[in-house]
Amino acid sequence: MELQAVLMAAGGGSRMTDLTYNTPKPMLPVGNKPLMWYPLNLLERVGFEEVIVITTKEVQKMMATDPKMKIDVKMKLDVVCIQEDGDMGTADALRHIQQKIKTDVLVVSCDLITDVALHEVVDLFRAHNATLAMLMSNAHEFTETVPGQKGKKKTAEQRDFVGVDQSGKRLLFMANEADLEDGLSIRKSIMRKHPRMHIKTGLVDAHLYCLKKAVVDFLADNKSISSIRGELVPYLVRKQFSKTTNSPKIKDDAENQNQKTNDNFTYSNQRDNTILQPQQYEPLLQLAQERSCWNDHRGDMSEAYHGGKLRCYVHIIDQGLCCRVNTLAAYIEANRLAPKLFEEPAVHPSAVISERCQMGSDSIIGALCQVADKTSIKRSTLGNSTTVKEKVKVTNSIIMHGVTIEEGCNIQGSVICSNAVIGRGADLKYCLVGNGQRIEPEGEVHSHKHTK
Amino acid sequence: MADSGVTDEPGTKDDVHRAKTEGKELSKEEKQRLRKEKKQQKKNKEKKDEKASHESEKKKNKEEKPVSAAAPASQPPTQPSTQKAPSAVPAPAPVPVPVSETPALADKPAKTKADLKAERRARQEAERASKQAATSKPKAPPNELQPVVKRLPEHVQVDNPGVLKKLAKKLERQQTPGCNAATNAKIPLRLDYGYKVSLFSHLHQYSRKAPLTQQLSIPSTVIHPAIVRLGLQYSQGIVAGSNARSVALLHAFKQVIRDYTTPPNEELSRDLVNKLKPYISFLSQCRPLSASMGNAIKYIKKEISNIPSQCKEEEAKRKLLSCIDCYIDEKIILAAKAIAKSSIEKISNGDVILVYGCSSLVNHILCEAFEKNIKFRVIVVDSRPRLEGREALRRLVQRGISCTYVLISAVSYILPEVSKVFLGAHALLANGYVMSRVGTSQIALVAKAFNVPVLVCCETYKFCERVQTDSFVSNELDDPDDLIVTRKGKTQLEHWQDVPSLGLLNLVYDVTPPDFVDLVITDLGMIPCTSVPVVLRVKNVDQ
Numbered sequence: 001m002e003l004q005a006v007l008m009a010a011g012g013g014s015r016m017t018d019l020t021y022n023t024p025k026p027m028l029p030v031g032n033k034p035l036m037w038y039p040l041n042l043l044e045r046v047g048f049e050e051v052i053v054i055t056t057k058e059v060q061k062m063m064a065t066d067p068k069m070k071i072d073v074k075m076k077l078d079v080v081c082i083q084e085d086g087d088m089g090t091a092d093a094l095r096h097i098q099q100k101i102k103t104d105v106l107v108v109s110c111d112l113i114t115d116v117a118l119h120e121v122v123d124l125f126r127a128h129n130a131t132l133a134m135l136m137s138n139a140h141e142f143t144e145t146v147p148g149q150k151g152k153k154k155t156a157e158q159r160d161f162v163g164v165d166q167s168g169k170r171l172l173f174m175a176n177e178a179d180l181e182d183g184l185s186i187r188k189s190i191m192r193k194h195p196r197m198h199i200k201t202g203l204v205d206a207h208l209y210c211l212k213k214a215v216v217d218f219l220a221d222n223k224s225i226s227s228i229r230g231e232l233v234p235y236l237v238r239k240q241f242s243k244t245t246n247s248p249k250i251k252d253d254a255e256n257q258n259q260k261t262n263d264n265f266t267y268s269n270q271r272d273n274t275i276l277q278p279q280q281y282e283p284l285l286q287l288a289q290e291r292s293c294w295n296d297h298r299g300d301m302s303e304a305y306h307g308g309k310l311r312c313y314v315h316i317i318d319q320g321l322c323c324r325v326n327t328l329a330a331y332i333e334a335n336r337l338a339p340k341l342f343e344e345p346a347v348h349p350s351a352v353i354s355e356r357c358q359m360g361s362d363s364i365i366g367a368l369c370q371v372a373d374k375t376s377i378k379r380s381t382l383g384n385s386t387t388v389k390e391k392v393k394v395t396n397s398i399i400m401h402g403v404t405i406e407e408g409c410n411i412q413g414s415v416i417c418s419n420a421v422i423g424r425g426a427d428l429k430y431c432l433v434g435n436g437q438r439i440e441p442e443g444e445v446h447s448h449k450h451t452k
Numbered sequence: 453m454a455d456s457g458v459t460d461e462p463g464t465k466d467d468v469h470r471a472k473t474e475g476k477e478l479s480k481e482e483k484q485r486l487r488k489e490k491k492q493q494k495k496n497k498e499k500k501d502e503k504a505s506h507e508s509e510k511k512k513n514k515e516e517k518p519v520s521a522a523a524p525a526s527q528p529p530t531q532p533s534t535q536k537a538p539s540a541v542p543a544p545a546p547v548p549v550p551v552s553e554t555p556a557l558a559d560k561p562a563k564t565k566a567d568l569k570a571e572r573r574a575r576q577e578a579e580r581a582s583k584q585a586a587t588s589k590p591k592a593p594p595n596e597l598q599p600v601v602k603r604l605p606e607h608v609q610v611d612n613p614g615v616l617k618k619l620a621k622k623l624e625r626q627q628t629p630g631c632n633a634a635t636n637a638k639i640p641l642r643l644d645y646g647y648k649v650s651l652f653s654h655l656h657q658y659s660r661k662a663p664l665t666q667q668l669s670i671p672s673t674v675i676h677p678a679i680v681r682l683g684l685q686y687s688q689g690i691v692a693g694s695n696a697r698s699v700a701l702l703h704a705f706k707q708v709i710r711d712y713t714t715p716p717n718e719e720l721s722r723d724l725v726n727k728l729k730p731y732i733s734f735l736s737q738c739r740p741l742s743a744s745m746g747n748a749i750k751y752i753k754k755e756i757s758n759i760p761s762q763c764k765e766e767e768a769k770r771k772l773l774s775c776i777d778c779y780i781d782e783k784i785i786l787a788a789k790a791i792a793k794s795s796i797e798k799i800s801n802g803d804v805i806l807v808y809g810c811s812s813l814v815n816h817i818l819c820e821a822f823e824k825n826i827k828f829r830v831i832v833v834d835s836r837p838r839l840e841g842r843e844a845l846r847r848l849v850q851r852g853i854s855c856t857y858v859l860i861s862a863v864s865y866i867l868p869e870v871s872k873v874f875l876g877a878h879a880l881l882a883n884g885y886v887m888s889r890v891g892t893s894q895i896a897l898v899a900k901a902f903n904v905p906v907l908v909c910c911e912t913y914k915f916c917e918r919v920q921t922d923s924f925v926s927n928e929l930d931d932p933d934d935l936i937v938t939r940k941g942k943t944q945l946e947h948w949q950d951v952p953s954l955g956l957l958n959l960v961y962d963v964t965p966p967d968f969v970d971l972v973i974t975d976l977g978m979i980p981c982t983s984v985p986v987v988l989r990v991k992n993v994d995q
Contacts, residue, residue, distance in 0.1 A: 003671040046670040047671065117666065119663070119668075284706070284780065291695040295842075
């Protein structure tokens, strides 16, 4: 077996609590499919047959009942439940299932919607015998107005600084703005080995990682690392260039780098030098590399990869869809783009739509919907079992399952969660209506989050 | 002639004897005809009675015989060849007749000579007419006149759609037995890319941006992951160079053997070879196999087949792994040491040595010579698009050898300074030609013009039984996009595919005739280029 897939579906959706306080994030409907269906579909399409799904009990229950998950997902899902409130990071979860991991792992986050050719990431991992290979994409600005936000307020996103080498494949540097207090400091050893580095800030991390088995074993020994993205990946990227022979030097490195978790790292650095190095460095592989006339860089006197055994690679995609649904804006964007990935009919065959309904071509109607006359649905998504009465105008909105919209409503740019009831004649603009809420008839709500 | 027709049996012998003296072609045809008839007789043993009756009819009617169906087939070819000896034309005629008629001979006492002659001529005419009426048998004439044509390997018949279809079918059939039989997993077929120059349209041309892994499932189950990794490294050029590729191949095979388990009711010696076949097809699609790899594969297959059936699996695996280690030690590592030892005798103080590209063996020799404190300097010649010389330069300078670096366009300018040329080889062909990186034959030619000795260093495991006199017949086409270069932000050839009359050719190998090579240094000693078939013969006898 070459790779084992692990799907991280235990996240809480901390940045979109309005949507997730009732429905757990992995089961949020995007284009009328649960969010976690998209990464599972990606894995299934490339040929995986088994996936280990790390999730909570609640999600597991919902998965069992959801029709899409039961029918469409043909892979074998090995569901591992963890405590919801245990505050487990992704690395902790990986440590939890260490016994199940027998080969290299491909870790995917449940909120990733992409159509990337996965073989590009895995090829980097295979060809260069890398320890880490990840996927990133050039982010696009979200153009939709986010409901509930008064005015066009730009969220204070913490930027990621990603340094890649000349070929754009080798990952040299990764840090989050939050960790860099004084400024960006790059070690001289990196500059000596890679004099040309491109530092990019507009990249979105897709949270898709190929990790060697040795890394999982390393995690088992180093219990201080709790998040893959926040701690493990920057650590591995730094470790590529650390001197493994001199232990005092390692202390200095740790001090220079991450001032927060200083103590933990110094301890682990000294011990893990043996763990992260590939154990039996096959003499034949060494011989083949010596005899091969290939080098990944030129201009200096060192051999391929500068003799480093730990290598991190990144594949950056420019075109194609790659979005992570972890904020409300991303959720809305995903709802618009995700249906374009698949060639499915916009209108579910079981939906009842009257003839006098004006439906735009980029709207999605879910199963068992009922749409009455003189309605206009443009650029919107209607969930399963929603009822839309007459003379309703729905534009640019996301309507989840089981919603009832009475006559004469005008809904624009809003997100209406499951089982909500919109009273007659209501006028909603850029709103977020929470689960099971009721909007009174003739209510006018603008840019407001109507939740419990 | 008339005398020979008296009795049929002695006539046969006389005819054959005369045919032998008259010409070789005749005798060969006659021999083949006789063989065919004997086969026919063996087949129709049951029908001997019918035969006898048919023969009696034949004797009387001189009509076409169903029995000696071989006779009419063999008769027409003899006709054109025997134009010069018309007397011999009727001679073959009685040959099939008497052979088949010998049992019936007793029944037929002597007939008059004239009658026999007339019968024969009538029969001849009837057969000629029947042959013209019936569709000609194209098989018979070429088979008899020419030796058997060797089957061309399919990787040099890319422009033949029939061969491509056959290859696709072969890949489909080569599923790894056992696993995923239900999903019908098969080795994908890699498609060619771009316009191919017409002289080389019979070769594959792949693009590096379309790897074969695109069509494989990601946790690759059809092909062992070590082989997928190896294929990727080949196609991306991470493992390049004849020795490196062979070592990496054997390393991957070791992993395959370690992970192998014999399925029930199967023998390791047969099943493992079948398991390796789809892997080899996969690798050859990633990058065409080199001669050294081919020899290594042959060796492994032989070792696997020679495993006795009562050997237990663990022991067999251990034996195979040690065989592989042994092979690498002997043929690559020790051979390099032996070659270095012989070559150092040829390097003297004050030498200026020219090397081309990056040959692991030549680099090793030069480093060893430097260790022995011989004072020499090196000129490294390089060529686009691979620019492998830069890596050679790095390795030599790292050791402390003083080097000069030129491109191949400057070879004739620096050759007056050079005292020796050391070249590495990808393979040594059976007719003494050296197959090496493209540009080698040019260097050898220029060196010959300047009377500079050219020494080729090559291990014996790269000796190949192929024969080639030009670089067209069998070569490798690399990715044409490698030739595209960006200078000052402008890429002139960016849209080369849109220009219909433009083709980019990126050759990898060329062959150097043995006249330009003065010495070949192998682990068996220093031999002239023409002794390669001797070495091959000795190797085959040893094995």
